[in-house]
Amino acid sequence: MVLGALLDAGLNKEHLLTELRKLDLPPWEMVDERTTRGPLSARFVDFKIEGQTGHHFYRGIDKTIASADLRTNVRTASRELFRRLAEAEAAVHGTTVNEVEFHEVGAADAVLDIVGAMVAIDLLSIDSVTVSPINTGSGTVMTAHGRLPIPAPATARLLAESDAISYGSKTEFELLTPTGAAVLTQLASEYGPHPHMRVHSIGYGAGSADLPIPNVLRVVMGHSESNPNSDTAIVIEANIDDMNPEIYPYVAERLFRAAALDVWTTPIVMKEGRPATQLSILCQPDNTDELTKIVLSETTTLGLRTQKVDRTILKREIIAVETQFGMINVKVSYLDDSVRDVAPEASDCKRLAIQHAVAWREVYDAARSAGFSLAPTTSPSIGTSS
Numbered sequence: 001m002v003l004g005a006l007l008d009a010g011l012n013k014e015h016l017l018t019e020l021r022k023l024d025l026p027p028w029e030m031v032d033e034r035t036t037r038g039p040l041s042a043r044f045v046d047f048k049i050e051g052q053t054g055h056h057f058y059r060g061i062d063k064t065i066a067s068a069d070l071r072t073n074v075r076t077a078s079r080e081l082f083r084r085l086a087e088a089e090a091a092v093h094g095t096t097v098n099e100v101e102f103h104e105v106g107a108a109d110a111v112l113d114i115v116g117a118m119v120a121i122d123l124l125s126i127d128s129v130t131v132s133p134i135n136t137g138s139g140t141v142m143t144a145h146g147r148l149p150i151p152a153p154a155t156a157r158l159l160a161e162s163d164a165i166s167y168g169s170k171t172e173f174e175l176l177t178p179t180g181a182a183v184l185t186q187l188a189s190e191y192g193p194h195p196h197m198r199v200h201s202i203g204y205g206a207g208s209a210d211l212p213i214p215n216v217l218r219v220v221m222g223h224s225e226s227n228p229n230s231d232t233a234i235v236i237e238a239n240i241d242d243m244n245p246e247i248y249p250y251v252a253e254r255l256f257r258a259a260a261l262d263v264w265t266t267p268i269v270m271k272e273g274r275p276a277t278q279l280s281i282l283c284q285p286d287n288t289d290e291l292t293k294i295v296l297s298e299t300t301t302l303g304l305r306t307q308k309v310d311r312t313i314l315k316r317e318i319i320a321v322e323t324q325f326g327m328i329n330v331k332v333s334y335l336d337d338s339v340r341d342v343a344p345e346a347s348d349c350k351r352l353a354i355q356h357a358v359a360w361r362e363v364y365d366a367a368r369s370a371g372f373s374l375a376p377t378t379s380p381s382i383g384t385s386s
Contacts, residue, residue: 001205002183003113004043005219006120007032009203019119022069025108026051035206038214042206047109058086058100061111070119077118077186084158085182092153093145110179117183124221128189133165137175154178158185165191171213197222230312233261234288238301239268241276248277251298258294259287282309314340321370325352325363330371342371 136151162185199222207215262282329345344367
């Protein structure tokens, strides 16, 4: 299905076949035909092998791939994929990797499927792959080991070892095999929804069965349109109607010390017209757990919510400038690699205004003027503050 979708999306068939013929396998031919699955037109790809047998040990498959005159990255990725598959099978069946027999996936057509997927990614010069939530199907499937639940144990283990998002459905059919799980988790750069990109081609690969749902795998290819000044952050929120307001500054201080990017409160009205406060924290994804624990331990809330947000942020850096009042830190922001603004640190201005008995604005204006004069004209990397 992967090869069918990629060929449908523009993969050069002859270039693919040239690479696959470098494998030392029994004589084979590729079936490539247009078909339909439900209302969708798709490309069905299969391999017909002369003299194919059903049982293959991992070490034999690894040797076949290792000795092929493939590009180094293709050979390495293909061997790694089969190794992961062998480790999953060995773990669920209580044996060693070298003793694993690939009944369903070990035949030559599976080698062509898997190596072909790695070849295709290389030929198409694909830099990253986002895999959407995967429908595993439901029910049971008959295997060489007997009847097994869906997803099969090796499939479930491969999913568990990755960050893949999967779900079951009412379709009583094996929609994700161990081989499919190994390929998708090998190719994936990330898991989640359709990324921001300018789409240039779409392909559909057909499965062998005609099911109540369209049995296809869809590939969407394009070029990234991501904003270089953007990133992803997490917002943690809690609605609180029973906490002493004197506690909020302390909680905010703890959150900032734990690397919160920003903390703020918003007056809200909750059920029965009760006035309340919404506590919000902006943070990097890696800090979510620690900050969540602080909110749950330091406030009276019984729960909170989190959501992922996309941010567009200006490039910035902190510089120290000398004024007639003393040294002051100034934040310089950039837009399109040009200085957009400078913002003196308010606490520095306060300290020096008190020290010299002058107006805060006088210190601030002096620092701002020095900041514009001394700010580097070349913008730095994107910052991480709010």
